[in-house]
Each structure stands twice: as C-alpha cells, then as structure tokens.
Amino acid sequence: MAVKDKPAAGYRGTGEGPGDLFCVSGSLTITRAASTARELDSLADPLTIDLSKVEKMDTVGAWIIYRTVRDRGAKVIGASEEEQSLLAQVADADKPAKVRPDVRGGLYRTLNELGLWMSELGQTLVGLIGFFGATLVGFANLVRRPKRFRLNAVVQRFDLVGVRALGIIGLMTFLIGIVVAQQGAVQLEQFGAEIYTVNLIGRISVRELATLMTAIMVAGRSGSAFAAQIGTMKITEEIDAMRTIGVSPIEALVIPRLLATTIMMPLLAFFAMIMSLLGGGIFVWLVLNIPPLTYVQLLQDVVPITDLWIGLIKAPVFGFIIGLAGCFQGMLVQGNSEEVGLRTTNAVVQSIFLVIVLDAVFAVFFSSIGWK
Amino acid sequence: MSERPPIITVRGLSNSFGDQIIHQDLDLDVRPGEILGVVGGSGTGKSVLMRSIIGLQRPSAGEIEVLGENMINRSEDEAKNIRRRWGILFQNGALFSTLTVAENVEVPIHEYFPHLKPPLLDEIASYKIAMSGLSPDAGPKFPSELSGGMRKRAGLARALALDPELLFLDEPTAGLDPIGAATFDELIRSLQQRLELTVFLITHDLDTLHTICDRVAVLADQKVVAVGTIAELLSLDHPWIQEYFNGPRGRAAADSYKEVAEA
Numbered sequence: 334m335a336v337k338d339k340p341a342a343g344y345r346g347t348g349e350g351p352g353d354l355f356c357v358s359g360s361l362t363i364t365r366a367a368s369t370a371r372e373l374d375s376l377a378d379p380l381t382i383d384l385s386k387v388e389k390m391d392t393v394g395a396w397i398i399y400r401t402v403r404d405r406g407a408k409v410i411g412a413s414e415e416e417q418s419l420l421a422q423v424a425d426a427d428k429p430a431k432v433r434p435d436v437r438g439g440l441y442r443t444l445n446e447l448g449l450w451m452s453e454l455g456q457t458l459v460g461l462i463g464f465f466g467a468t469l470v471g472f473a474n475l476v477r478r479p480k481r482f483r484l485n486a487v488v489q490r491f492d493l494v495g496v497r498a499l500g501i502i503g504l505m506t507f508l509i510g511i512v513v514a515q516q517g518a519v520q521l522e523q524f525g526a527e528i529y530t531v532n533l534i535g536r537i538s539v540r541e542l543a544t545l546m547t548a549i550m551v552a553g554r555s556g557s558a559f560a561a562q563i564g565t566m567k568i569t570e571e572i573d574a575m576r577t578i579g580v581s582p583i584e585a586l587v588i589p590r591l592l593a594t595t596i597m598m599p600l601l602a603f604f605a606m607i608m609s610l611l612g613g614g615i616f617v618w619l620v621l622n623i624p625p626l627t628y629v630q631l632l633q634d635v636v637p638i639t640d641l642w643i644g645l646i647k648a649p650v651f652g653f654i655i656g657l658a659g660c661f662q663g664m665l666v667q668g669n670s671e672e673v674g675l676r677t678t679n680a681v682v683q684s685i686f687l688v689i690v691l692d693a694v695f696a697v698f699f700s701s702i703g704w705k
Numbered sequence: 706m707s708e709r710p711p712i713i714t715v716r717g718l719s720n721s722f723g724d725q726i727i728h729q730d731l732d733l734d735v736r737p738g739e740i741l742g743v744v745g746g747s748g749t750g751k752s753v754l755m756r757s758i759i760g761l762q763r764p765s766a767g768e769i770e771v772l773g774e775n776m777i778n779r780s781e782d783e784a785k786n787i788r789r790r791w792g793i794l795f796q797n798g799a800l801f802s803t804l805t806v807a808e809n810v811e812v813p814i815h816e817y818f819p820h821l822k823p824p825l826l827d828e829i830a831s832y833k834i835a836m837s838g839l840s841p842d843a844g845p846k847f848p849s850e851l852s853g854g855m856r857k858r859a860g861l862a863r864a865l866a867l868d869p870e871l872l873f874l875d876e877p878t879a880g881l882d883p884i885g886a887a888t889f890d891e892l893i894r895s896l897q898q899r900l901e902l903t904v905f906l907i908t909h910d911l912d913t914l915h916t917i918c919d920r921v922a923v924l925a926d927q928k929v930v931a932v933g934t935i936a937e938l939l940s941l942d943h944p945w946i947q948e949y950f951n952g953p954r955g956r957a958a959a960d961s962y963k964e965v966a967e968a
Contacts, residue, residue, distance in 0.1 A: 363868060367820050391868035392836075392900070393829055400828065422899050426835035432807040432827040434845035669849045671802055 353377050358386035361394035370397050378405055385411025395419040399427070457683075464661045468591060471583035483589055490593030494555045498601060502550050506543055506605040510612025513537060518621060527621050531628060534613030535636040543605035544598075544644045545692055548651040551594060551601065552684040556659035559590050560680035563663025564673040572664075582664075591656040598652025599645050606644060639704040647695050651688045658684035710773065712737050712871055712903045713758060718767030720753050727753050729927040731767070740897055740904040741932075742914045744949065745924030751907045752796075754924065755873055758905070759793060760784060772871065789817050791871040792864030796879065798856040800848040806859045807844040810834060813866040829866075837862035838892050854885040858892075865896070872897070874906045878913055886910060890917050911950075911958035916965075923949075935959075 353376040361369065361384075373380075382398060384390075399420055401407045412420065437445070475482050517533040563586055566572050572582050610632065617623040623631070662680035666672045713735035720727040727750035735741050745751050756762035758769055760776055769776040774787050800809050810830040814821065821829075834844055837858045848856055857877060864872060877893065878886035894917045897904050908914060914921055914935060922932040925945045931938055938946050949955055 363814070363818060366818065366825065367822065370822075370825055392832070393868060396829060396832055397825075418899065422836070423832055426832040428835045428841045429831070431842055432805075432831055432844040434805065669802060671849075 354381045354383060356383040356386060358388075360389040361387050361398070362389060362391045363393040366393050366397060369394070373397065373401050378407075380405060380407035382407055382409045383411045384409060384413070384416055387413075387416065390416050390419055392419060392423055395423045399423045403427070460665070461657070461661055464664065465657060467583055468587055468657070468660075471581065471588050474581075475584060475588065481584060483585060486585070486589040487592050490589045491597060493558075494551065494590075494593040495597035495601060498551065498554055498597075499604065501554070502547055502601055502605055503608045505550060506538075506546055506609040507612040509542060509546060510534060510538060510609035510614075511616045513542070513609075514613040514616035515620075518617070528623070528631075530613075530617055530621060531623065531631040532635045534610065534617070535632045536640055538609035538613065539606050539636055539644050540640040541644075541692075541696075543609050544602040544647050544651065545688070547598065547602045547605045547648070548655065548688045549685055551598060551652065552655045552659075552681050552688065555590075555594060556655045556684045557677045557681050559656065559659030560663040560666075560677040561673055563587075563660055564666030564676050567664065567666045568668075568670065568673065587656075587660045587664075590660055591653060594652035594656035594659075595649045596652070598655075599648035602644055602648035606641075637704075639699075643695070643699050643704060647692065650691060650695075654687045654691065655684040658687065709737050711735055712772060713905065714768070714770040715754075715758065716768040718754070718757060718769065719765045720750065720757060720762065721765055726927055728757075728764075728767075731924075731928045733922060733929050733932070735903060735905055736920075737903050738901060739919040740893070740906055740917055742918035742921040743905065743907045743924060744909070744914065744921060746945065749924040750927075751924055752875060755875060755905065755907060759791070759873060789813070789867050790869055791873065792867065792869035793873040794857065794860045794864045794875065794877055796875045798848065798860035800856060800859055800863070802848050805845050805847055806834065806839070806851070806862070807831070809848070809859060810862045810866050813863065817867060830862075833862045833865055834859075836865065836896070838888070853880050854882075854889070857881070857889065861892075861896075865900070868900070870901075870903060872902045872904045874904060874908075876907055876909060878908065878910045883912075886912065887916075893917060911955055912961070915958050915962035 355373060355376055357369070373382075380401065382401065384398070387394075395416070398407075398409060402409060403424075409420070436442075514530055514534050517530045518527055521527050521529050521533070563572070566586070572586075575582050575585060614625060614628045617628055618625055659680045662676040662683065666676045711734040713733070715731060715733040718731040718733075719729050731754070733754075743751050743754065753762055757764045757767075758771060758776070760779070764777070767777075772787055772790055774783075776784070776787070779787075800806070801812065804812065807827065807830040810833050811826050814826060814829060831841075831844065835841065839855060839858045839862065843851070843855060843859065848859065851859060861877075864874075874893065878889055881889060890913050893904065893906075896902065897917075906913070906918065908918075918935075920932055920934055921938060922929050923938065923943070923946055924930070925943070930943055931941055931946060935950065939950055941947075950959070
C-alpha cells in the first residue's frame with residue numbers, strides 16, 4: 334500500500350520574461366533528488382521554478398529548491414502553504430555546519446603523526462615504569478599486612494591462567510616438537526647425522542621454544558583477558574567505586590593477576606618442555622626408529638641441566654611482564670568500549686614484543702656466563 | 706481523525722523469554738500524526754514492544770502492521786521498503802562510534818540513495834544536523850566527543866535522515882538534565898508538527914508525558930491496560946496508573962504543567 338513515488342518530471346519552458354521555467358510535477362523527494370538537482374543545474378538563469386504540480390515534497394526536495402533560490406536567485410511560483418513552510422524550515426536550518434574534519438597536507442600530517450607516536454611511546458614507557466613502581470608498593474604493603482592478601486582471588490587466577498591453559502599449550506608444544514624433529518631430520522639426513530635430531534629437539538625445546546611459545550600463548554590468552562577485564566571495570570566505574578570504598582585496585586586486581594602469571598609461567602613452561610620432548614620423541618621413534626628408552630638416554634647425555642635452568646629462569650620473568658602489560662593497558666582504558674579493544678590489542682603486542690626483546694637479552698647473558 | 710487507518714496496529718502480540726512472559730495478547734494502535742507515549746514499570750517490556758514493532762525481536766505470536774504493511778515474516782528486501790519510512794532513536798543514541806556525526810547522518814541516505822553526489826549529501830547532513838539543534842561545529846566530531854544530550858540530538862538527526870513518516874524514540878530524555886530534557890521535548894514537538902511525524906515514544910519522564918504526548922499507553926500485566934489522554938487515564942481505577950500519575954513525582958509534573966499552561 335506504499336505510495337509509489339512518481340518521477341518528478343521537470344520540463345523546460347519559457348516563462349514570462351527571459352530565462353528558463355522549470356516545472357516540477359509529481360513527487361519532489363529524496364528519491365528524485367539526484368536527477369532534479371542535475372536538471373536544475375542544466376538550466377539557464379534567471380530561473381523560475383513552478384511548484385504548482387508537486388504532489389509530495391520532503392525536506393530534501395525543499396532543500397534542493399531552497400539552494401537554487403539561495404545560490405542562483407531563482408524565483409519560486411505556485412508553492413502551496415505546506416511547501417512554503419517546508420521551504421522556510423530548511424532555510425531556517427541553513428547554518429553552514431562543518432561536515433568533515435580538517436585535513437592538513439602530507440608533510441604536516443606525517444610529522445604530526447610521528448610526533449604523536451613518539452610522545453605516546455614515551456608516555457607508555459614512563460607509565461609502565463610508574464605502574465611497575467605502584468605494584469612494588471602494593472607488594473610491600475601486602476608483606477607488611479599479610480591479612481589483606483586475597484588468597485581466593487589468587488587461586489582463582491591460578492586456575493584461569495594455569496590449569497585451563499594446559500590443554501592448548503600442551504597440544505601446541507607437542508606439535509612444535511614434531512615439527513622441529515621432522516624438519517631437523519630432513520636436514521640432518523643429508524649428512525647422515527639423523528641421530529643429532531635428538532640434540533636439536535632436546536636443546537631447542539628446553540632452552541628456548543617451550544618457554545617462548547608458552548609466553549606467547551599466555552600473553553594471547555591471559556594478558557588480553559586482563560586488559561579487557563580491567564578495562565571494562567574502568568568503563569563501568571567499578572575501579573572508581575573500589576577506590577572510594579578504600580580498596581586498592583592494585584592489591585585487589587593487579588597483584589593476584591601478576592602472581593598468577595609469574596607463578597604459573599614456569600609450571601606451564603616445564604609442562605610445555607615435556608610435551609615438546611614427547612612430540613619429538615614420538616616422531617623419532619616412528620620415523621627414525623630410535624626407541625623411547627634410547628631417546629631418553631640420549632636426551633640426558635646431550636641436554637645440559639643448565640638448559641633447563643635457563644628455560645625455567647626466563648619463564649617467571651616473562652610471566653611478570655605479560656601480567657604487568659595486561660593490567661597496565663587495562664588501567665589505561667578510559668572513555669568508550671572501543672578503547673577496550675585497542676588496549677587489549679596493545680597489551681598483547683606489547684607483552685609479546687617485550688618478551689622477545691628480553692629473550693634476546695637472556696640469550697646473550699646466559700652465553701656470556703658460560704651456560705652454552 | 707478516525708477515518709484514517711492507524712499507522713501501527715498490534716494485535717494479540719505475545720513475547721516471552723524462556724519461562725518469563727513479557728507480553729500476552731497485547732493490542733495497540735498508533736494513530737497518524739500523534740505522539741503516543743508508552744509508559745510502564747521497569748521490566749514491563751516497553752523496549753521489547755518497540756523492538757517487536759521494528760522487527761528486531763520476533764514475537765512468539767501476534768500480528769503487527771506498520772504503515773499498512775504486515776511486519777511478521779517479511780523478507781529482508783520487503784522490510785527494507787518499510788524501514789526507509791521510519792526513523793529510530795535508540796536509548797543511548799547508538800551512533801556508529803567510528804564515524805563522525807555527519808557521516809552517521811549520511812549512512813541511511815547513502816544506503817538507500819547511493820547515487821547522490823557527496824556535495825549534496827553533505828548539504829543534506831548539514832541541514833539535518835541544524836534541524837536537530839546541534840551546533841554547526843558538531844558535524845566533524847566523533848560520538849565519543851559529544852555530551853549525552855548532543856549524542857541524542859545526533860541520533861535524532863540520523864533518525865530524521867530519510868524524512869520518515871514515523872519516529873520511534875526510546876527514552877529520549879533519560880539521562881538529560883531537566884533543562885536539556887525540556888528543550889529536547891520542545892524539539893520533538895516542533896519537528897513532529899513541522900514534518901507531520903507520527904511518534905512512538907517510550908519514556909519515564911512525566912514532564913514529557915504532560916507536555917508533548919497526545920495520548921499515553923500504559924503497559925502493565927503483560928498488556929496495554931489503557932490508552933488515552935492523561936485526564937482519561939486519571940479517571941481509571943488501575944492501581945499502577947493511580948500511583949504513577951498521582952505519586953509525588955506525578956503530581957509535581959502535573960502541577961508544573963498546569964502552571965505553564967495557565968501562564
């Protein structure tokens with residue numbers, strides 16, 4: 334039953350006096366806005382617009398007529414009372430509103446963005462150090478008043494960060510063990526040195542891969558969750574509520590999370606090492622015919638115990654960094670929900686980046702103290 | 706007025722979430738050219754009723770007709786033709802946060818009339834923004850840079866983008882200060898008169914009910930228990946209605962309205 338808009342057929346005619354006459358009939362609405370505007374543009378001044386045959390006009394139609402009157406001094410005839418009031422309304426609303434934000438040219442914008450980026454980088458770094466300080470103060474307060482320690486919250490975080498990550502981390506490192514073994518075997522076969530595949534699996538898993546991959550998974554799983562949780566709590570003003578009640582958000586939210594990642598990371602990393610060795614072991618057993626017992630014996634011979642220490646010393650540091658970055662970015666959220674997404678991404682990117690930088694530092698450090 | 710068919714007809718509407726029954730056998734008519742206020746306690750399903758009418762919520766039973774078209778089981782293509790004839794202002798504006806105010810207004814126009822040239826589109830957006838009572842520099846701002854009242858006005862500008870015949874407003878004055886709420890009421894009233902809109906308005910604001918609503922529909926007991934002017938409603942013997950309009954707040958709003966009307 335919708336009233337179909339009939340086309341606004343405008344036709345030229347010569348009105349009384351010089352110039353064109355534009356007679357609009359049918360409906361003058363948004364449906365015909367583009368063609369009406371085009372037709373009007375093609376006519377010569379001085380223009381007379383006859384609205385007497387218009388059946389239906391909306392504000393867009395009125396705007397197009399109004400604009401022609403304003404810019405070209407056209408004369409409108411035959412407008413009904415309703416149409417006149419509509420024309421008056423759009424004239425009323427003709428305030429030169431800005432529609433687009435200002436855009437400055439290339440070099441200015443590049444420099445501007447570079448500057449903003451640098452200052453943000455600096456602020457983030459300073460903020461992160463400040464946040465680190467605040468958590469240390471929080472820890473100190475807890476040591477002085479151990480009764481304030483929130484055991485339940487911490488245990489719950491242990492479950493979320495540690496226990497629930499076992500499945501995915503186990504599967505991931507198991508597969509990585511297989512991949513390392515398979516790739517290693519293909520390369521070493523060329524020298525007839527397949528037996529060294531065991532060295533490769535053992536050392537790379539224990540020393541590097543297990544801890545690093547676990548850190549990346551924990552950053553993706555828990556670091557992002559921390560940022561999103563704390564960020565949402567900031568938006569809903571829960572954190573402000575906590576502060577006014579006298580609960581320190583650092584003690585209640587940050588420290589349990591930091592403890593969880595710091596304590597769970599070495600445990601998860603150890604589990605990841607075992608799974609990776611298991612994956613590699615199954616591959617060498619099935620493909621290179623090295624039986625499990627021999628595999629374990631070989632591992633004992635070729636993997637020095639210091640490799641295990643290296644892997645396990647790095648893990649809590651990585652965990653701490655991940656927790657810190659996640660909570661820090663969460664605390665930075667302000668304003669709208671878009672910010673939560675942005676900060677969550679930042680938390681993951683930042684923590685993985687820091688983990689890899691620290692991993693490089695550790696590699697140099699441990700080599701130089703002779704743990705080769 | 707009676708010879709013109711209602712703009713919205715709801716018959717036998719039922720809605721439920723799991724065991725919880727929101728509406729049962731609800732009937733409602735919205736007449737052309739009126740501002741119908743919808744009131745009801747929290748949880749009586751005012752928003753659900755609106756969502757059912759505009760097709761965001763599939764009712765479990767009932768008939769809904771909007772602008773003469775049946776709304777239940779419509780294909781997306783058919784529904785589009787009806788959708789361009791109404792505008793909706795959601796409670797918090799529901800502006801697209803990654804677009805500027807002007808771009809927000811242009812979204813519906815661009816969706817239905819993609820051939821319109823950008824300069825004309827910008828001009829249209831610009832006068833819609835002015836019509837909604839926003840300052841001229843609001844156009845390039847992002848929703849996060851606006852105050853609550855400005856966000857509602859921007860939402861209204863977007864709702865008016867396609868020159869709708871029917872306007873749905875979900876608590877337009879909630880969260881506004883009394884002065885801001887009063888100006889917003891006036892704005893709705895003047896737009897409704899000038900653009901000949903029919904308005905379906907959900908509100909808790911007693912001042913809004915008194916100043917701009919032609920009729921008020923009361924939702925209670927899972928249905929519309931009464932529709933009429935406030936004077937008509939007051940003569941009814943329903944406990945909720947009596948408490949609502951004759952409670953301390955209801956009386957204050959009625960008194961201030963009387964004072965204004967007398968002055």
